[in-house]
Amino acid sequence: EAQVTQNPRYLITVTGKKLTVTCSQNMNHEYMSWYRQDPGLGLRQIYYSMNVEVTDKGDVPEGYKVSRKEKRNFPLILESPSPNQTSLYFCASSTYQGINEKLFFGSGTQLSVL
Amino acid sequence: TQLLEQSPQFLSIQEGENLTVYCNSSSVFSSLQWYRQEPGEGPVLLVTVVTGGEVKKLKRLTFQFGDARKDSSLHITAAQPGDTGLYLCAGANAGGTSYGKLTFGQGTILTVHP
Numbered sequence: 367e368a369q370v371t372q373n374p375r376y377l378i379t380v381t382g383k384k385l386t387v388t389c390s391q392n393m394n395h396e397y398m399s400w401y402r403q404d405p406g407l408g409l410r411q412i413y414y415s416m417n418v419e420v421t422d423k424g425d426v427p428e429g430y431k432v433s434r435k436e437k438r439n440f441p442l443i444l445e446s447p448s449p450n451q452t453s454l455y456f457c458a459s460s461t462y463q464g465i466n467e468k469l470f471f472g473s474g475t476q477l478s479v480l
Numbered sequence: 481t482q483l484l485e486q487s488p489q490f491l492s493i494q495e496g497e498n499l500t501v502y503c504n505s506s507s508v509f510s511s512l513q514w515y516r517q518e519p520g521e522g523p524v525l526l527v528t529v530v531t532g533g534e535v536k537k538l539k540r541l542t543f544q545f546g547d548a549r550k551d552s553s554l555h556i557t558a559a560q561p562g563d564t565g566l567y568l569c570a571g572a573n574a575g576g577t578s579y580g581k582l583t584f585g586q587g588t589i590l591t592v593h594p
Contacts, residue, residue, distance in 0.1 A: 408584040410584070467572065469582065
């Protein structure tokens with residue numbers, strides 16, 4: 367089954383404790399991205415990757431890191447989480463189809479930073 | 481920065497009623513997508529509209545792209561409780577390439593009561 371898998375689904379942590387949210391896709395997609403979703407703000411892109419070893423900042427990259435060492439994996443790293451990073455996070459992947467591009471989303475990771 | 485304004489933000493209706501959700505921008509988009517998100521899940525693509533003035537139908541859902549490709553609407557006829565969810569519009573930048581980088585509206589939370 368084609369899917370994007372995120373782990374964990376729920377995470378509660380404390381300020382300053384480094385954490386990683388994993389994301390893996392099994393569709394051989396070139397493009398992967400991370401979004402955060404906050405009430406009233408919709409989805410905002412954090413980072414995206416066009417292929418292995420190619421990453422770039424989205425709209426809200428501050429406080430986040432990513433890496434793309436393998437095509438299928440795109441982990442999101444919070445080196446020193448802060449309470450304003452409490453949010454619902456989504457990983458997404460796509461294969462470039464121009465204007466008909468379709469994003470496939472994971473089920474989300476609800477992060478709480480105390 | 482391109483912005484997409486969705487309205488209304490909340491919509492609570494009775495089963496059988498019709499409704500329209502609007503997605504507006506001052507910017508031109510090469511395509512406009514509509515996603516539906518259920519609690520605990522990621523957004524799922526419903527439709528992509530590409531041509532100004534284009535109308536697409538998906539059962540009881542009708543999607544329209546504005547002539548100038550700056551706005552879109554989603555109309556649901558005879559809403560059912562199963563239509564309940566968060567509806568998101570997302571625009572791909574004019575120029576044809578989004579690389580998974582879409583601009584999302586804030587979303588419309590629809591509740592259909594039996």
